[in-house]
């Protein structure tokens with residue numbers, strides 16, 4: 001079985017599980033977290049709860065403590081905190097950036113308190129974000145979701161114990177990243193329905209890695225599933 005390490009089932013209508021792919025469904029705002037917990041309970045699948053930088057900016061942070069408390073009391077407990085991070089593509093002002101920072105810090109503290117790994121969303125801010133995690137010596141596990149950085153940034157993430165997650169979108173930079181990172185630190189995801197329509201398309205990420213690394217599909221499939229199980233602890 002393949003694992004789609006990052007998708008949003010709360011945005012996919014009438015999704016039903018197949019025996020091919022185990023999806024890990026991820027929240028990004030308080031309202032998305034509420035739905036994500038319900039879906040995960042119903043389907044009995046691993047899940048991730050958190051407040052993303054985009055949500056922080058859009059919805060404000062007045063209720064942040066309340067939202068974090070809700071995540072802390074979620075039953076069952078999530079497998080990770082995410083997606084969280086920094087997105088400077090959407091942060092136009094200093095105020096926007098500060099808002100994103102305070103939410104990110106709050107979510108890292110939550111992950112530390114709950115002893116959970118984190119799922120990172122980083123755009124145009126990878127170096128800054130990795131520096132924050134390095135300084136804090138965050139050690140519960142880091143997944144760089146939809147990794148869009150270059151080879152150097154991927155290596156820096158791996159240096160602090162981070163795993164790099166690959167979407168099925170081909171590019172020169174992504175190919176170099178796949179080549180630079182050992183299979184043990186790679187995860188596969190769809191970010192469905194954003195990148196591709198369904199979690200079942202995660203086989204395209206597996207295919208992509210197997211082509212670039214010149215490995216059998218089954219080798220990549222087995223190892224990325226093992227990596228996901230280890231990271232999300234299921």
Ligand SMILES: [Zn+2]
Nearest residue numbers: 006026083191
């Ligand atoms: Zn996502």
